Amino acid sequence: MNKKHLFLSKVYDSVYDFEKMKYKKKYSEPKIYTGGVDVKKWSKLSERQKKIALSKQWYVYFSFRNPETGLLERQTPIKGNANSLKTKEGRLEILTILRNNLSLALKEGLFPTTNDNNLSDEENLTIEEAFNYVLKIKKNTLAESSFNNFENRIIRFKKFLIEKGFQNKNISAVTKKDVSNYLNIILEKTSPSNRNNNRTDLSSFFSVLVNEDVITQNIVSKIPVLKSSPQKNKAFTEDEVQNIFEYLKENDLWLYYFCAHIYYGLFRNIEVVRIQIKDVKINEQLIHSKTKTGIYYKQIPKILINEFYNKIDLSEYNKDYFLFTKDNEPSQWLTPVNTKSGKKTTTTETNRRSYWGKRFSKIVKKKFNFSSDHTIYSLRHSAIGKMFLVKLNDYKKDDIPNFEEKALDFIRTITNHKDNKTVKNYLREIGYYKIEDWSDTLK
Known part of the structure; x- marks a missing residue:
């Protein structure tokens, strides 16, 4: 065989398998995972989106074709020390070098062996480590109320696993059957709706582990969602709204102001308790609002300005104060002194929302004998x-x-x-x- 044919033979051997008259590449070109965002559009991302992306692990990934099965298999992600850097530029500089060097090595025929471990170092996470790992990521990506709900459900699932003997086991030891058994217990004790909510959060939990290459598949994704009849907040009639407002103006003015934001401003309860003085731009008729669908400005209708903002001088209060508090005026709304730290902290938005819901039930629902389907929302x-x-x-x-x-x-x-x-x-x-x-x- 002449030198030219020998060279071409080696090239084909290092890059392709000849199978059923078709060439199959032995590997996929290495790529960089950048926290789920397109770094080419980095300047157009919000600060929150950038923070979420940088809270995730960035790495170089590629696949290699297993000679025994003929299938491409994802290999161990290569991170170097890129994630110790807190900027997009710093991480990309390291990962780009790693990607280019890996690409060159693959072209030279340096492939992983079939005995290589195809999972990342995080595969060895214990139950405790896996839960802490996911909660740390979720805390940076979810709103406070959403994270609190997520954390509570996930912690209850962890307690269930520990009671079943998973204390020191690897997170990959948890099976679909284990999750199904847990969800069935919830269904028996509560409702299909609550069971489905727990299923959603557990799926999100395992999805993070898949995205971070800790496990290979989301075992919850194939567990079906049950049909349920979600509880609706029954609307009031126009006469009922008028009666409620007339009563509140005489008996609980600040509860009326809170309700006015929901009725006239179309805010959700949680959005109202989040409002701080600095969020209100009265001259522009706007409120900087953290809503269910994102963070943006919500318009203040003139009727709400007349009913509330023209009656309260917000300039008298600290800009960091919450607009609605149990003090019936803007304030910090701090918790009682913590017995361990000896300090006061800001009351969570979930507790603040719960406070106003209970106040509405006590003052309004009791007075007018409304059903449980009628809420402040x-x-x-x-x-x-x-x-x-x-x-x-x-x-x-x-x-x-x-x-x-x-x-x-x-x-x-x-x-x-x-x-x-x-x-x-x-x-x-x-x-x-x-x-x-x-x-x-x-x-």
Whole structure:
């Protein structure tokens, strides 16, 4: 064989397998994982998005074709000491060098052996280590209330595993059957809805471990979601809203102010307790709000300005004070002194929201004998339902084409539902969407 043919033979041997008349590359080109974001668009990301990306492990990854199975298998992620750096530039500098050197080595025919471990160093995480690892990541990526709910559910699952003898075992020892048994216990004690909520958080827990190459698959993803009937916050009628507000103005003015933000401003309870003085831009009629769908400015309608902001001089208070507190005025809202640290801390937003919900139940629900389906959040449903009916009648009276779709469009800009069909279903659930009366067809 001449030198040219010998050279080509070695090239093909190092890069391709000849199988069934097809060439199959022995490896995938190394790539850099950058925390789930496109670093080319780094400058366009928000500070929160950057923080979330940098809270994750960055690494170089590639796959190698197993000569026994013929399948590409993900190899051990290569991190170097990149994650000890806290900037995008620093991590990329190291990982780019690693990626280029790895690519060169693969082209030279330096492949991993079949006995190499295909998992990262984190594979050896114990149950305790795995839970701490995920909670640390989630704390940097979830809002306070969401993290508290997630943490509580995950900690209960960890307690279950320890009781079942998983104390010193590897997290990869947990099986789908173990999770199913736990979810069945929750179902027996509570409800399908609560069981599904726990399933969602457990799936998120194992998903983090998969993304971080601690385990190879999410064992929860194949556990089905059960059908359930979620509890709805029943909307109040217009007369009921009027009676509630008249009573509160006389008996609990600050609870009325809180309710006014939900009804007139269309805030959610949790969004109201998050408002600090510095968030309010009264001249622009805006409030910097942390909402369910993101962080942005929410408009303050004139009716809310007249009912609250024109009556309270916010300039008298510290800008870091919360707008609504148990003191019936803006303040810090601190917890009692901690017996261990001897310090006071800010009351969690979950407890602040719970406080106002209980206050509403005590003052309003007890007075008017409302059912458990009526909550302080029901006021938001009532406002959205009334707005729909007003817009629907206005568009219809003005003979505007497709007046119903126009009304649904208007509501969708407020609720952020994905389409008008979803808005219609929502309005039907709260009792504010009705078809034309069919009495004439039965005469």
